[in-house]
Structures are given as structure tokens and as C-alpha cells.
Amino acid sequence: MNIFQLVFKQMRQRALGTWLTLLSVMLGTSLAIAILILARESRDFFGVKQFGYDSLIGKKGSRVQLVLNTVYHLDVSPGNIPFSIYGELLKGGPYYDYVKIAVPFVVGDTVNGKFPIMGTPCTLFGINDETRKPLPEDEVLGYGENYDGSEKHFELAQGSVFHYNMFEAVIGSDVARLAPLRIGDRFQATHIAGTANSAPVVHPQIWKVVGILKPTHTAADRTVYIPLMSFYTIAAHGAALIAQSSLENGATPSLTSQFNASYDHVTIDPDGTEHHTDYILYPNKTFHLTIDPSRLLISGIMAQSRGGVDLQRLQYYLNNGPDVMDVNPAMEMGVLLDNFLRPSQVILLIIASLVSIVAAIGILVSIYNSVSARIREIAILRALGATRRTILTLICLEASLIGLFGGILGLVLAHAACALASYLLNLYVGQGIDWLRVDWTEGVYLIAVVVVSALAGLVPAMKAYWTPVATNLVTV
């Protein structure tokens, strides 16, 4: 019988007390580790430093809202900006000298109310819209940075990039997994109503999945990408553009009543060509937008500046205009993380650590009581040849083992709780967390729990250490 067997025997002998103490350690540890996991995941999620672009141009308003909506598909879009702004960033435009790459986008609809739809040109995926040929790598917008400093670009796991004027789509890896959608599957866009009482609107247009992206571990994984122009074929969007245009030209708000389903009128030629209000759909399934280009609106533009002063100049000119703002997403997220998330995480961690300390005090009380009840047994062990140091070791080992097992169970429970949280987040937000990942901070916390437990065991261990043998053997 070695010292561990002896300790296990003693623990089993007072199984209820041991389990209750272990439970309190487990709960304290699980709370702290769950907070560590959530802090780490939110830091990874919101604290991205490299987005692949340093300039996000959108409607003047909340800067954080623009970033949250564009990068994470959270919150609602702050509004639209004229498509013409995009033209100003291209060759011949006033801001061309400051901008290296620019990709316009529109957001607003979803697939099944869960997966946001983003209308973009094919250039986001490194393909020229017109020629369908790959673009040079330095002309393609990235979505992050590799460990070696190179840019991450979207890559297809299956299929191909959509055609810029066909009802085709490229979907993120999570969409393929969770929707589930596969190559060749078709879907319709759903517009979630702005008020709680309104029913979602399912648009009649049907897109076909032609490509599935490799996982990026970003919000892109749960995004459905469609050709930018196909977004405007949706009758309601066309109607909205007209309404907004009318309002901007001084019309009264009542004119927005054109925003209804009857907006789209369709006539079909004998050869099958469909003439819709805002576009023509040819028998070869390509479409041509007939809407006035000057009325087109976009949600924003992701742009990579030429760097250094050019970014500041671009921001200066755009931010001093009346309708548009230009924000650096990394900077905005850094501010959000530093000012809000980090302090609240520190507070939560302090609370969780206090819970763990309370659990350690629980160990102290439990073992102290057990030592008081076992004082004669300790005297017997001494009479059988156990030294004071052996007795001290036995008690501290018991406390450490309770800390260790409670800590390990707490670790498992924390990850299980985070798995549940991940499932719920996936369900409601469409983005889970990496709940399986165990990093060094959890190991350090676990070691701290064992050390604190051992220290808590020292008090009863000292009581046992000083137990007078002769007195306790005689007093029967």
C-alpha cells in the first residue's frame, strides 16, 4: 500500500465530503476556465488585426456598427452609399492615387434567416468579372494574414466562382455544412422584416450554388456570396432604390409606397427572354440590369489603401464629406476590445478566481474537519511508524488531489459548457467558438488550483502534524 493508495482510501472513507468538496472546486474552476475560453475566443473573434483591407467605406454613422456589420455580419447595416463612390476609387477617380484595391458590397438579405447574403464582384475571389481570368495576387483583396505575413485569400474547396451576371452563388464552409447546401443546390433570399410583427419576405429570384469556399474561420464561413448586380434584380431592392432616390430629390415619403411586390412586371418573349422591371433575363440564364446606374446604392466598400499617408488622406477626404465615412476596421475593433471587452473580462476573471478561492477554503474546512475526526487514526499511523512529515504529506496530497481532480473535472465541464454555448451561438448568431482548443492559460490556472488547494491543505496538515501520539492513543 503506497502513499497514494492510502490517500485514496482516506478519501473514499469520507466519500460524501470528498465529493462535495470536489464539486465546489469543479464549479469554481469551470467558471473561471469558461471565462478564459470565452475571453480568448472573443479576443480572437473581435481582436483581429489583419482584415486584408485597411479601409472600410460606408454610410456616415456608427463606426463600430459599420465594422460589425461588414466584418462579422452582426448588427444591421448603417445605411447605403451611392455606387458612384466606388467609381471615385477606380482609375480616373479622385481617390485612385490612395487606393490599391477596392471591392464594393451590398448586404441585407439572408438564406433561411440565418446566413447573410453579400453581393460582391468576382474580384473578391481573384477572378476578373468580364474575362473570368485570375487576377494577379496583389490585386486581390485578402481576408487576413498568415503567420509568415502573407495575405490570406479566399480559396474554393469545390466548384467555381459565380458568373458576374448569372444567378449563381459561392457559399462559405459553414453554410455548406449547416444549411446544408451543396454544389447545384438552389436557394432564395429572405428579407428579415424590420419590425417584430412583420413576416419575413422570400424573394422570388433563385440562385444556384456553384462554389464552396475553404474554411476561413471568420464570419465569411457563414456568408453566401452572390454577384453584386444580381442583388439589384430583386424587385423590392429596385423599388427601394427608386424610393430613396425620390426622397433624395425632394419627394414626400408617401411615394415610397412603390415599395411593394407588385413593382416587378414581367413580360416573356417567344424565345424565352424575360423582361422584368429592372432587368432582362436571357434564355442562357444571364441577366442584364436595366436599372439606371446612377440610382444604384451599395452597403459599403472594402478597400486596401496604398499605405502610410495615403490611408490618412483617403480617410481625411472621405470623412470630411457629408454622407460617407472611412474607418480602419482593425483600429475600431481594437478600441472596442480595449474599452469594453477586456475590462469586463478582467472583472469576470477576478470573480471566477474568487469563486476558486472560496472552493479552496472549502477544501480547507472539509479536510480540517476530517482531520479533527481522524485524530486517533493519525495517532495510529504515527504509532505504526509514520513520521510527522509523512502525515503532513498525506494531508497536503489529499488536498492537492481534490484540487487536481476538481480542476480537471472543472476543465472538462468548462469546455462542455462552451460547446453548448458554441451550439447556441451557431443557432442564433451563426458563428460558434473553438471550444475544443485548450491553451496554456488553462494549464496555468489548473496548476494554480492545485497549488492553492495544497496550500489550503496545509492548515489541517499542520493540525495533523502536531497531533500528540501518546495522548490520542490512550484516550479511547
Added chain:
Amino acid sequence: MAVRLINVVKKYVGPDGSVVPVIDIPEFLLNDGQQAALIGSSGSGKTTLLHIIAGILLPDSGQILFGPPRGGPGSVSLTHLSEAQRDIFRGRYVGYIFQTHHLLPGFTALENVLLGMTFTHRGHDRQWAIHLLTAVGLSDRLHYKPAKLSVGQQQRVAVARALANRPTLVLADEPTGALDAKNAQQVLELICSLCTEVSASLLMVTHDMDVASRLSQTYSLTQLNRAAMAEAVR
């Protein structure tokens, strides 16, 4: 291994602050393999003397020597050892049988015997433990916890545990005191036969003259003890 006590004195401080001499033995020798009884009235210091010989208590003065009867090379002076060294020495060389069994309730009979081997750093001899329990008639109760054993059986487990490390000295503190006559007889015989088997000396404290008469020699603590003599004279 013989045990020799030289000028061993132990005093207690009473509640009123007065110093009460309990043990004052000029000389006492228990020879190698000798089986002796130590008799004395209640409160005469018998248990204290056993605790001193076992190294559980230290005398205020004097020496306790383990080794050749005449001392010299190879003898160990218990009073010169540190407390930890005394603990280890006791674990290895001294078997102690208490008046009540003092078994650990969470451990089976076999585990209680193995527990006696735990602190000697010599490893466990499971076969020897089983042999001892068989010798005390508990081969069919190896995995019983003390609560499932009768008082007599519990004391027999305690006897087996005391012999677990093949000690050179067995100290028994009224081991039959809590037993009925039949069980007392059995336990006494077991102690004597097992001590003979492992060639251990035996010093048994008892106030029962019948029990004392079964051992080869009987010492009276009153006669050994100068303190008791002085008390008697007063």
C-alpha cells in the same frame, strides 16, 4: 535484540503545577527473545513505560538501548535519535498491540496488516500478511472491514498487524483487557506463538496475574520503579 533501560525518568506536570514522577527505573533488561509480563496497578505508569520503550514518548532523562544485552557496538540509543528516526525505527523493529484494536475502519483486515508495512520503506510482503492472518484464524476474513468482525477477531487482526514487519520487540498493552476469557486465551497464545515464530521479544503489560503467569517472566513495575517505591514509603 535486547532492550535495556538505564536510569529512565519520566515526570508529568500536574494541573496544579506540581511535578509528579511517574517512571524512575534505574535499570531494566528485556533479553533477546524473552517473553515477559509487566504488572502494575492502574495508573502506575505501565502504558507510559511502553510508550517510552516504543519511542512514542521521550524520557526526561536516561537511556533506552536496543541491541546486544550488554550494549556496546551495534546498539541503538533511542534517546539519541531524532523524532523522525524514532518513528522509522519503531515502524521497523517494534510491534505495538493496543488494549483496543485501533484498526483503521476504512481498511480491510488485510489492508490493516499491510498498513503496518507501509512506513518502513521495505516494500509490502503480501504473502506474509496473509500468512499472519491465516495464523490468527482469519484466512476467510481477509477482505472484511473491522466493523464486520467481532471484537476478538479485531484484536487478532491487530496482533497480525503488530507482527507485520517481523519486529524484534513486541509491546502489548493489555491486549486481552477487552476480551472475554476464551478470546483472551486465544489471543494470548497467538501473540506468544507468533513472537516465537519471528524470534521477537515480548513485553506485555497486564494487571491479570493469570495472563502474567503464562509468560516466562513477570516484572512488577512497582519493584522496577524507584518513583513508585518512594511513593510507597511515603
